Amino acid sequence: MTSTQPFLREPDAVLGLLNSRRDAAGVLRRCVLCLLPACVIVFAGFQRRWMSDDGHIYVRTVRQILAGNGPVFNAGERAESSTGTLWQWLLVLAGLPGIDIARAAMYGGLLLTAAGFALASLGALRLYADKAVLPLGCLVLLALPPVWDFATSGLETGLATCWIAGAWLLLVTRARSLATCVIIGLGPLVRPDLALVTAVFLVAQWLTVQPSRRAAFGGLGAALALPVAYEIFRVGYYGQLMPLPGVTKEASESLWRRGFGYLADFGEPYLLWVPALFLLAALLPSAASAASAASAAPADRRDAPPLIPVLAPVVAGLLCWGYVIKVGGDFMHGRMFLPGLLLMLLPVFLVPLTRAWTIAAVGIGIWAVACASWLRIPYEGQIGPGGVADERGVYVRQNAAPHPLHHDFAGYPSNVDYARLVREADREGTPALFLARTPAGTNSPTVTGVYNTLGFSGTVVPLSGVALDPIGLAYPLAAHSERIEGSRVGHDKRLPDTWIFADRGHGPLPEGLDPAGVAAARRALDCGALAELRAATRDPLTPKRFLRNVAGAWERTTFRFPNDPVLAERQLCGAQ
Incomplete structure (x- = not known):
C-alpha cells in the first residue's frame, strides 16, 4: 500500500496545481475588469482636466474656513454657497497641510471618479458571482465627453460617482452593519438631490436584509444621524433649509418644458438612443431567462442575479432624471444627468458572457468608438442657443489655456x-x-x-x-x-x-x-x-x-x- 500512495497523490497534486492556476488567472482577469474602466477614465479625465468657475466657489469657502471665518463665502454674512457639503469639508481636510485647494479639487475629483468606476466594476462582478463577464454599461459612460469633462472640474461630481458606486456595492454584498447605513445615508451631504438615492437604497437594503424591527430603526437612525445633524446646523447657522444655490435656482419649481429641452441637449448629439436600443434588445431575453429561473428549482435560481440590487439603482436613476427634468435642467451640458445615468447603468456595468449580451456589447462598442471620436455638441466652446453651455470649452477659450486651473481669463x-x-x-x-x-x-x-x-x-x-x-x-x-x-x-x-x-x-x-x-x-x-x-x-x-x-x-x-x-x-x- 505504501508504494502506491505517491502514485495516487500525484494526479491530485496536478489537478490542484491546475485549479490554483485557473483560480489565479480568474482573479487576475477580474482585477483587470475592475481596474480597466478606472484607468480609462483617469486617462480621459486627465486629458481634459480643468477647473470650473463653480469649483472656485468651493475654493473661496474653503479658504474662509481655513482663515477662521467659518463656512461662508464672505466674512460677516452667513451664506451657504457650497451645494456639496461633504465635498467642501473634504477640501478643507486637503487644505490643512497647505495643499493648493484648486489643484486638490481638480485631481481629487479625478481620483474619486476612478474609484467610483472601480467600485462599480467590483459590484457588477459580485452581482454575477463566478460568471465570465464583459464590459457594457461602462462603455456608454467612457464614450461620453461630459463624463470626461466632469471627472475633474472641481465640483462634487467625482465624489457623487464614488459614493453611488460604493453604496451600490454594499447593496450587492448584502452588508448589514450600521456603518453601511451611515454610508448610504450620506447622499444628502454629497448633493441634496441625492437624498432620492439614499431613500431608494435604504428601502432596498431593508428588503434585502429583512432586519428585525429594532435593527431596522437602529439602521435608519444611523443613516439619518449625520444628515439630520447637519440640517439642524444649517437652519440655525444659515437660516435656510437648503444651500443658497437651491434657493437661487428655485429647486422646488416645476419647469418641465425646459427640463425636456435639457434632456434633448444631452441625448441627441450623442445618439444615446442607439445604446438604449441595444440594451433593451439584450434585456428582453435576459428578463425571460430570469423569469424562468424564478419558477425553476432552487438550484437554478442561484444562477440568477438578485433582483433588488438590480432594480434599486435603476429606480433611483429614473427618479434623479425625473427631478432634473422637473426643475428645468441646468446650464452645464450633461452634468446633472450623469449621476442618474451611472445609476441606471450599474446593473449592466459589466454583464454575463451570453450571446445576447455579447451582441449588445459589440453594438455598443461600435457606437462608443463613434461617440468618443466624432459625436459632439454643435456649440463646442460656447453657450448654446438654449442657454446650456459647453462649460469646459467656454473656460478653455476664455482663459486661452487647454487646462485652466487658476483662471486668469487671458482670452476674456x-x-x-x-x-x-x-x-x-x-x-x-x-x-x-x-x-x-x-x-x-x-x-x-x-x-x-x-x-x-x-x-x-x-x-x-x-x-x-x-x-x-x-x-x-x-x-x-x-x-x-x-x-x-x-x-x-x-x-x-x-x-x-x-x-x-x-x-x-x-x-x-x-x-x-x-x-x-x-x-x-x-x-x-x-x-x-x-x-x-x-x-x-x-x-x-x-x-x-x-x-x-x-x-x-x-x-x-x-x-x-x-x-x-x-x-x-x-x-x-x-x-x-
Whole structure:
C-alpha cells in the first residue's frame, strides 16, 4: 500500500496545481475588469482636466474656513454657497497641510471618479458571482465627453460617482452593519438631490436584509444621524433649509418644458438612443431567462442575479432624471444627468458572457468608438442657443489655456479688466464698490466686488473683502429676489444694482442709478421679511439668534420679494 500512495497523490497534486492556476488567472482577469474602466477614465479625465468657475466657489469657502471665518463665502454674512457639503469639508481636510485647494479639487475629483468606476466594476462582478463577464454599461459612460469633462472640474461630481458606486456595492454584498447605513445615508451631504438615492437604497437594503424591527430603526437612525445633524446646523447657522444655490435656482419649481429641452441637449448629439436600443434588445431575453429561473428549482435560481440590487439603482436613476427634468435642467451640458445615468447603468456595468449580451456589447462598442471620436455638441466652446453651455470649452477659450486651473481669463478682456480694478483698489487701500463693472469710490471698510462670474470674483476679491453676485449663489438678498421669466437656465435671477447699492453702497450714487429707487430699496430692507433675512445672515450668532433662525427657516427659505424697489417697499412696509 505504501508504494502506491505517491502514485495516487500525484494526479491530485496536478489537478490542484491546475485549479490554483485557473483560480489565479480568474482573479487576475477580474482585477483587470475592475481596474480597466478606472484607468480609462483617469486617462480621459486627465486629458481634459480643468477647473470650473463653480469649483472656485468651493475654493473661496474653503479658504474662509481655513482663515477662521467659518463656512461662508464672505466674512460677516452667513451664506451657504457650497451645494456639496461633504465635498467642501473634504477640501478643507486637503487644505490643512497647505495643499493648493484648486489643484486638490481638480485631481481629487479625478481620483474619486476612478474609484467610483472601480467600485462599480467590483459590484457588477459580485452581482454575477463566478460568471465570465464583459464590459457594457461602462462603455456608454467612457464614450461620453461630459463624463470626461466632469471627472475633474472641481465640483462634487467625482465624489457623487464614488459614493453611488460604493453604496451600490454594499447593496450587492448584502452588508448589514450600521456603518453601511451611515454610508448610504450620506447622499444628502454629497448633493441634496441625492437624498432620492439614499431613500431608494435604504428601502432596498431593508428588503434585502429583512432586519428585525429594532435593527431596522437602529439602521435608519444611523443613516439619518449625520444628515439630520447637519440640517439642524444649517437652519440655525444659515437660516435656510437648503444651500443658497437651491434657493437661487428655485429647486422646488416645476419647469418641465425646459427640463425636456435639457434632456434633448444631452441625448441627441450623442445618439444615446442607439445604446438604449441595444440594451433593451439584450434585456428582453435576459428578463425571460430570469423569469424562468424564478419558477425553476432552487438550484437554478442561484444562477440568477438578485433582483433588488438590480432594480434599486435603476429606480433611483429614473427618479434623479425625473427631478432634473422637473426643475428645468441646468446650464452645464450633461452634468446633472450623469449621476442618474451611472445609476441606471450599474446593473449592466459589466454583464454575463451570453450571446445576447455579447451582441449588445459589440453594438455598443461600435457606437462608443463613434461617440468618443466624432459625436459632439454643435456649440463646442460656447453657450448654446438654449442657454446650456459647453462649460469646459467656454473656460478653455476664455482663459486661452487647454487646462485652466487658476483662471486668469487671458482670452476674456472684461474679466481681466474687473480683476485689475479690484487689485488696484485693494493695493491702494481705496475701498471701492463695483456696479456693472464701474468703480465708484466709497467709505466702505473693504473692497466690494459685484460680478456675475462668482468663482472668479471670489478669487480676485480678498477674503477681507466682499464678492457679491447678482444671481444669488452666495448673496442671500439676490437669491430671494424674483425669478426673471425667459432668462437663461441657472441664471434667471438678476438683482438690480439699485438693491445692491442700497444694501452695500455708501457715498454718491453711481451714474445711472435712480435715487428714488435706492431710497425705496433702503426702506424696504428695514421692513418685515427682508429685515429678518439680513438679521438671520448678518447678526452675531448668539444662541437666541440660532433658535430664531431654526424657527423661521421655512418662511425665510420660501420668501421672495419683487425686483422693483417701490413695489417691494409697498408690500413689505405697508402703511409704514
